[in-house]
Amino acid sequence: MELTLDNILIALKAAGEETRLRVLALFRSGELTVTELVSVLRQSQPRISRHLRLLCEAGLLERHREGTWIFYRLADSGDKANLVKSIMEYIPYSDQILQHDQERLVDVKKERDKKAAKYFQENAVNWDKIRSLYVAEKQVEEYLLDVTSDMEINDLLDVGTGTGRILELFSSRVKHGIGIDLSREMLAIARSHLEQQKISNMQVRQGDMYDLALKDNSMDLVIFHQVLHFADDPHAAIKETSRILRKNGQVIIVDFLPHKIEKLREEHAHRRLGFSQEEVKEWCSVTGLKYKLMEIMQGSELDIAIWVASKN
Ligand SMILES: C[S@@+](CC[C@H](N)C(=O)[O-])C[C@H]1O[C@@H](n2cnc3c(N)ncnc32)[C@H](O)[C@@H]1O
The missing domain is CATH 1.10.10.10 (Winged helix-like DNA-binding domain superfamily/Winged helix DNA-binding domain)
Structure with a gap:
């Protein structure tokens, strides 16, 4: 206009x-x-x-x-x-x-x-307990495996991997995986989990979601599992993800739908109180990703959404 x-x-x-x-x-x-x-x-x-x-x-x-x-x-x-x-x-x-x-x-x-x-x-040591407080973990994990079942995944990136649960989950599904996280304490726990489970095709390293230090077009699947609500600028993180995804590669975001539980900011360092479908769609459209679907999982206090998008 x-x-x-x-x-x-x-x-x-x-x-x-x-x-x-x-x-x-x-x-x-x-x-x-x-x-x-x-x-x-x-x-x-x-x-x-x-x-x-x-x-x-x-x-x-x-x-x-x-x-x-x-x-x-x-x-x-x-x-x-x-x-x-x-x-x-x-x-x-x-x-x-x-x-x-x-x-x-x-x-x-x-x-x-x-x-x-x-x-x-x-909270690194307690994270595995905290992560299941609000999340129907098992249901989400089954869905993640299901929605990627027809993909050939050579390279997986788990952003904000925490204790490395998503790497464990995908270890038998992908050739190589890498989990990045800012927190050394979280990474130490992720490393020991991977060792205990004798998972050798997954590694973790310290890294920042805004500057992934990975090559352009190098990943088939990128997962953000309960990470973006801690982000200052989720849109910038998705832009960086789009850079490193291969053509037809997918990004999956698991996060809360908009909610009003303000105490999560004070007590659990959340910055954002969930995301709406419109917001995720907008990130996709301005970062060259094709928005594919949203699956909602209702929880007792909070609802979770799983968004899937792919690179054109
Ligand atoms: C809520 S935990 C989720 C961990 C894991 N994805 C899970 O579902 O158990 C969020 C993780 O994001 C990491 N994180 C926060 N900001 C980050 C950033 N800018 N780059 C990489 N990791 C970040 C935190 O250190 C933390 O381990």
Whole structure:
């Protein structure tokens, strides 16, 4: 749709203010919450909220609420998406103030990641109990084997492998498998599980879902089992997955459907309270994946979905 002069003026006026330009620049690295922006820009929450409201009203930012948190990101659909892209191209990376903001954002994210890492460090030993708290594990595992039964899987990647359960499950189905995880404590347990079971075609190593350090087009199947709700930027993780998938390779995401159990954020380091089908479809469409299906498994407190997509 073509923009009207009025619309362009509203958007440019919204962007044409120092703090709001700084805010826009910070969104280069993905979704952010008000609290994160407040920590980076060191301005009061009401002020930052007001800037965000203006940027949303002007169509430059989009927002979605999840429980008590609101996530903001650059508009990537709608009539202002191209305009905001063009504005972003003019914001210089080299500007000192903006560089300083970026550095603060890195610190704020590090602090947050440290909290999550601490959670996994402390809970590595108990993870196998925790993982079955909300999840109909057996049902999910049977489905995973079933939905991949006609695939020839030479190379499997399990992202956020934790204690390596998914590697164990697929060990007799695939030629080679690799599990990556940020947490050394989780990986130590995964290694000892694989050794105990004498599984030699699966290995684990430390790695980051945003930067997999794997070759393009090198995997047939990638699984995210109960991992993406810990992610800062699930969309970026799916983009990285699309890069390493072979043609016709599949990605399977197992995660919660949208829910309201806020305490999972405080007590179990969750960032996102589940995902909707629309959101997963959108990740696929912008990362060149073909969305295939969603299977829902109802739990007593939380419902789980299994999404399958493939690379064109
Ligand atoms: C809830 S556990 C799930 C483990 C396993 N998939 C399972 O189902 O038992 C999530 C795992 O994701 C890992 N993780 C979190 N952020 C990560 C990242 N950026 N890259 C790789 N692993 C990550 C955590 O260390 C943790 O082991």
